[in-house]
Amino acid sequence: MSTYDIIIVGGGTGGAPAAFHAAELGLKTLVIDRLPMEQIAVKVCGDATSKYYWDFIKEATGTSLKPPHGEEIEIKIKGTYLYSPGRKMKYTIIDRDGEPWIIDRFKYGKRVLKQALDNGVDFIDNMRVTSPIVENDRVVGVKAKAKNGETKEFRGKVIIDASGINAIIRTALDPSKTHMDIQLLPKDECNAYREIRDFDPDQFHYDDPEFLRIFFDQKIVPGGYLWEFPRGETSVNVGLGVTKIGNYPNTRKQFEYYLKLNEEMYKNSKVIHKGGWRIPLRRPMDSLVWNGVMLIGDAGTCVKPTDGGGIGQSHISGVLAVHYAAQAIEKDDVSAAGLWPYARHYMITSGAKNGPLAIMKDFVITLDNQVLTDLMEKQILTENDFLALNSDATFNMSIMEKAKRVFRARHMLSFLRDLKKVVDKMEKARQLYLNYPEQPGKEFLQWKAQIEALFRPEHPLLLTPPKQNR
Numbered sequence: 022m023s024t025y026d027i028i029i030v031g032g033g034t035g036g037a038p039a040a041f042h043a044a045e046l047g048l049k050t051l052v053i054d055r056l057p058m059e060q061i062a063v064k065v066c067g068d069a070t071s072k073y074y075w076d077f078i079k080e081a082t083g084t085s086l087k088p089p090h091g092e093e094i095e096i097k098i099k100g101t102y103l104y105s106p107g108r109k110m111k112y113t114i115i116d117r118d119g120e121p122w123i124i125d126r127f128k129y130g131k132r133v134l135k136q137a138l139d140n141g142v143d144f145i146d147n148m149r150v151t152s153p154i155v156e157n158d159r160v161v162g163v164k165a166k167a168k169n170g171e172t173k174e175f176r177g178k179v180i181i182d183a184s185g186i187n188a189i190i191r192t193a194l195d196p197s198k199t200h201m202d203i204q205l206l207p208k209d210e211c212n213a214y215r216e217i218r219d220f221d222p223d224q225f226h227y228d229d230p231e232f233l234r235i236f237f238d239q240k241i242v243p244g245g246y247l248w249e250f251p252r253g254e255t256s257v258n259v260g261l262g263v264t265k266i267g268n269y270p271n272t273r274k275q276f277e278y279y280l281k282l283n284e285e286m287y288k289n290s291k292v293i294h295k296g297g298w299r300i301p302l303r304r305p306m307d308s309l310v311w312n313g314v315m316l317i318g319d320a321g322t323c324v325k326p327t328d329g330g331g332i333g334q335s336h337i338s339g340v341l342a343v344h345y346a347a348q349a350i351e352k353d354d355v356s357a358a359g360l361w362p363y364a365r366h367y368m369i370t371s372g373a374k375n376g377p378l379a380i381m382k383d384f385v386i387t388l389d390n391q392v393l394t395d396l397m398e399k400q401i402l403t404e405n406d407f408l409a410l411n412s413d414a415t416f417n418m419s420i421m422e423k424a425k426r427v428f429r430a431r432h433m434l435s436f437l438r439d440l441k442k443v444v445d446k447m448e449k450a451r452q453l454y455l456n457y458p459e460q461p462g463k464e465f466l467q468w469k470a471q472i473e474a475l476f477r478p479e480h481p482l483l484l485t486p487p488k489q490n491r
């Protein structure tokens with residue numbers, strides 16, 4: 022049986038670019054996916070991302086991976102309209118985060134995987150990885166099962182878990198050794214449902230399809246939001262995500278409710294694709310590596326927790342992981358210590374943004390419609406504040422405290438106090454991520470204890486066991 026340098030479990034948004042980079046570095050690589058080849062990259066998704074992420078990985082690793090272009094981009098985005106509950110107030114947010122796009126995930130994902138295979142990567146489809154093979158405290162391969170029930174084993178120096186939110190490798194390892202969580206807390210998971218619909222042009226069209234639409238309404242989407250991402254004047258990617266807190270509702274049912282509220286708009290529209298899936302909404306796993314194994318994308322909870330954006334994060338984590346795996350293989354040290362530079366690079370860059378944003382997310386999902394309405398309609402938080410709070414995870418509370426809007430928010434003093442506490446916590450988290458330990462061991466365990474204390478949920482809604490309300 023041949024031993025691969027790298028085995029990538031999952032050829033999705035993170036696995037495909039990781040395979041591409043492994044091929045360009047000349048590593049003997051195998052990608053295994055449970056789906057048939059023609060269905061890979063067909064995933065329910067909002068498909069919104071931005072060029073920023075491709076610029077980041079090029080700069081960090083020198084990869085020649087081309088960003089989406091031509092027909093792989095459905096529309097170039099100019100900004101986002103953010104609507105208050107009941108849609109009385111609309112903010113227009115112009116994103117600074119690179120060039121935002123809606124992409125055709127399928128066309129793009131297929132191209133990247135094909136380039137990897139053309140450059141020598143082996144690929145097995147219709148093959149479900151069932152568990153890691155662990156020997157002497159090190160992951161040395163994977164067990165897998167084909168559609169016909171045949172079981173197989175594959176061996177590799179580094180196994181990359183790119184299997185998405187189910188994280189088939191991570192969840193089978195001993196967390197007391199890996200320091201990776203097995204289960205996500207309910208508050209850190211979101212159920213999402215989305216449809217792609219073409220409108221009847223006589224019935225409805227967007228005048229400005231270059232703007233994404235985000236709607237907050239705790240009655241329709243508790244702890245989450247609803248999105249309309251136009252794919253042109255007469256087509257939309259529309260969906261909603263609901264966090265698993267309180268008596269959280271069934272997403273499909275909520276979507277039907279939304280359709281009913283917008284009956285005229287969707288009259289005679291055609292459903293092109295539909296489906297639901299889950300999104301992790303939390304800080305990255307505290308450790309992204311262990312002996313012989315690396316986590317990327319949703320498997321490592323590498324996402325932007327405030328909006329579930331994981332296309333860019335899975336690219337960053339996937340390509341960075343391979344970049345450092347190649348160095349570890351070269352040095353013949355694929356232990357946790359040998360693979361650690363990947364975790365550190367991810368944490369001091371993306372972690373320093375996404376970690377703090379997870380604290381903001383925990384706060385926002387507990388706000389009720391009245392607070393959300395007041396924040397926007399009384400202009401207590403401005404468009405720039407929303408942008409700052411959702412982008413680089415730095416927010417200057419003192420500017421806000423001096424501003425007139427505090428006067429407008431005088432009936433919301435407890436909200437302001439809570440926001441101040443949240444912003445302070447975000448800054449502490451940012452500092453911790455910027456000082457992510459240089460190696461595993463004692464220093465890392467101290468770091469992890471500090472992070473866990475900082476992220477311990479306090480709000481009763483986040484602590485009470487949730488119950489799905491059908």
Ligand SMILES: Cc1cc2nc3c(=O)[nH]c(=O)nc-3n(C[C@H](O)[C@H](O)[C@H](O)COP(=O)(O)OP(=O)(O)OC[C@H]3O[C@@H](n4cnc5c(N)ncnc54)[C@H](O)[C@@H]3O)c2cc1C
Nearest residue numbers: 031033034035055066067068069150185318319330331332
């Ligand atoms: C409804 C919805 C809307 C979203 N909208 C956006 C958005 O607008 N913008 C954005 O940036 N992100 C969005 N996301 C998040 C984004 O889709 C994910 O973060 C991203 O796809 C994660 O990539 P990944 O490679 O980690 O996982 P995936 O893309 O899920 O890929 C995992 C791959 O692993 C394979 N696999 C799984 N288990 C096994 C196994 N046991 N054996 C072999 N193969 C296996 C799967 O078949 C799949 O190909 C959305 C997600 C959802 C659900």
